[in-house]
Amino acid sequence: MKKNTILILAVMTALNLNAHEYSSARPDSHAPINVMGDHTHNAGEWMVSYRYSYMEMNGLMNGDSSVPSSAVHNDSTFSAGAGMRKAPTKMDMHMQMLGIMHAPTDEWTLMLMLMHHEKSMDSVNNADAVTSSESEGWGDVRFSGMRKFYETEDAKAHFTIGLSLPTGAIDEKNAAGTRTLGYPMQLGSGTFDLLPGVTYLKQAETWSWGAQAHGTIRLGDNDHDYTLGNRLDTHLWTQKPMNDHLSLGARLHSAVWGNVDGQDNTTNMRSMMPGGREDMQGGFVTCLGLGANYTLGNGHRLAFEFVKPLYQNYDGYQMERDWTLTLGWQYAW
Ligand SMILES: [Cu+2]
DSSP states (O other): OOHHHHHHHHHHHHHHHHOOOOOTTSGGGSOOTTOSSOOOOOTTOEEEEEEEEEEEEEEEEEETEEEOHHHHHHOTTSSTTSOOSEEEEEEEEEEEEEEEEEOSSSSEEEEEEEEEEEEEEEEEETTOOEEEEEEEEEOOEEEEEEEEEEEOSSEEEEEEEEEEESOSOSOOBOTTSSSBOOGGGOSSOSSEEEEEEEEEEEEOSSOEEEEEEEEEEEESOOTTSEEOOOEEEEEEEEEEESSSSEEEEEEEEEEEEOOOEEOOTTOOOTTTOGGGOTTSOOEEEEEEEEEEEEEOSSSEEEEEEEEEEEEEEEEEEEEEEEEEEEEEEEEEO
């Protein structure tokens, strides 16, 4: 054989080895379970999903340092002459999410998401008396459309544009029904929120990775005359299939969100507790998620992810995030 022919054959072989066709059947073709709107579907496909997520928060932070409850009780900078009466000590959040996806065409995938929240928070006053507050109910409903704009043999990308409807309550009250709970205990934003995003997915023969940036832009004021802060979430993940069914994954998630604009006009808790202050709601968190995706091969998928914060920094006194566990089931046909 001529040298040229050998060279061409060698190049073709190398190309062939690298060529990998994107497989939606692989367990790692879906992102780690805490990434929403990570994938698109082919025309005519449907998918339903259920997620359960539990988050635990423990203790207080100010900026990026842990502080004791007494810091809140003694901090006189926020109310004239005295600190705030109540400091949160512990918060649990159970969230359930129901999702439906459908692709009317190969370019567009539509998604509807319903959320249900159960929150409970303990606070301590300066006499060491603990009180609990609870809220429970449906959150904001989200409609999204995902439009594929880039596709090669082993990579794809899509834009997301979504709208969150103000279906979640913003008037959850204390047990006595005498006052509205703080901002973190409410179930919705009370505003229509725009949800733009962009997602990139790359699948190699033996591993895959993906990235997503996702915004939450609040439109206008809610019925209580305030607006929650805008928010930006970014996810970077990599996953490795162990066999046809199981993949293991790691995800880096960063989120930054602003303070509340305006002030809840139904109650004034600015001098009572940090959760009632519009200037103590913003923050920045970077977390590491470790989890697994499992596909049963008949359309059903199971997944879990355990998330631990690596760094957190808050405006004023806010609860420290401890850990989150998410379990998910998905069924596509
Ligand atoms: Cu789907």
